[in-house]
Amino acid sequence: MRLISDKELIHERLGARFKDALSDYDTKRRLDVLVGEFLGDIDLSGKRVLDVGTGLGFFAEALHGRGAAVTAVDIGETMLERVKVRVGCECRRVDALALAEHFGLEAFDVVLSSECIEHTPSPSEAVRQMARVLKPGGYLVLSTPNRVWEPVVTLATRLHLRPFDGLENFSTFGSLREVMECEGVPVIREKGLHLLPFQVKLHRLSSWLDNHAQVLRRLMINLCVLGRKA
Numbered sequence: 696m697r698l699i700s701d702k703e704l705i706h707e708r709l710g711a712r713f714k715d716a717l718s719d720y721d722t723k724r725r726l727d728v729l730v731g732e733f734l735g736d737i738d739l740s741g742k743r744v745l746d747v748g749t750g751l752g753f754f755a756e757a758l759h760g761r762g763a764a765v766t767a768v769d770i771g772e773t774m775l776e777r778v779k780v781r782v783g784c785e786c787r788r789v790d791a792l793a794l795a796e797h798f799g800l801e802a803f804d805v806v807l808s809s810e811c812i813e814h815t816p817s818p819s820e821a822v823r824q825m826a827r828v829l830k831p832g833g834y835l836v837l838s839t840p841n842r843v844w845e846p847v848v849t850l851a852t853r854l855h856l857r858p859f860d861g862l863e864n865f866s867t868f869g870s871l872r873e874v875m876e877c878e879g880v881p882v883i884r885e886k887g888l889h890l891l892p893f894q895v896k897l898h899r900l901s902s903w904l905d906n907h908a909q910v911l912r913r914l915m916i917n918l919c920v921l922g923r924k925a
Contacts, residue, residue: 697790697792697793699770699790700862702860702861703862704771705860705861706771706861707773707774713751716857717751718894720898721889724889724905725810726753728886728919729754729838729919730754730761732886733834733921734761734836737834739761739762739763740761740762740763741764742763742804742805743766743804743805744758744763744764744766744804744806744807745825746766747768747806747807747811747821748768748769748791748808748809748811748814749768749775749778750769750771750774750810751774752767752777752778752782754807755767755778756782758805758807759782764785765782766784766787766803767784767785767787768787768789769788770789770790771788772788775787775788791811791821791824792815792816792817792821794827798828799828801827801830803828803830804829805833805834806825806833807836808821808825808836808838809837809838812839812866813864814862814864815862815864816864818870819870819874822835822837822871822874822875822878823877825837826874826878826880829880829924831924832923833923833924834922836920837871837919837920837922838918838919839866839871839917840865840916840918841865841866841887841915841916841917841918842865843867844865844916845863848863868912868913868918871918871920872885872920880922881925882922883921883922886909886912886920887911887913887914887915887916887917887918888905888916889901889916890904890905890908890911890915890916892916893916
């Protein structure tokens with residue numbers, strides 16, 4: 696494994712404070728879209744599923760509950776220990792930029808990653824790695840923050856309005872689509888989340904906008920994409 700910087704280990708350093716810093720509403724919305732909507736019609740029973748950047752294991756837990764054979768990976772050892780106890784799935788300490796080296800090519804039926812690639816030195820390379828460990832016909836499911844909001848997030852961090860002071864490299868729908876298509880995983884669905892910051896607490900309005908204002912998805916905070924490998 697390459698040398699991991701302290702900035703990449705921000706979630707590990709936060710420890711117990713990590714969960715307190717998360718928004719339950721935001722986590723639920725991402726689960727609803729990535730697992731509920733994007734993978735809702737797909738039978739995951741017995742499928743090999745890779746959860747990249749598992750964090751506290753919310754997505755691994757949901758996928759495990761659907762009968763998938765989940766492998767959860769992260770660079771934070773403490774978080775992996777918690778996920779192993781909580782979910783009971785296989786957990787491995789693996790760098791998102793070295794997935795193919797660790798697992799080999801075409802090893803998984805589904806690869807999912809939520810709010811991980813922005814914490815790597817190269818989000819594009821992280822997506823390439825996910826595409827390479829995906830079997831033909833398999834699904835790649837991603838969410839990551841929108842580059843449009845990066846200046847706002849950076850300012851909030853500098854003003855100490857948020858506890859995350861780690862590595863953050865945001866993306867666009869276009870940049871995600873470009874790298875996925877180059878790796879033979881064309882995007883078949885995309886959706887934006889949170890036209891309004893979830894800290895505003897207007898959750899009913901925000902959910903309505905998620906479902907009825909997708910024409911503005913390129914301005915929304917979180918980008919969600921689903922691709923299928925040719």
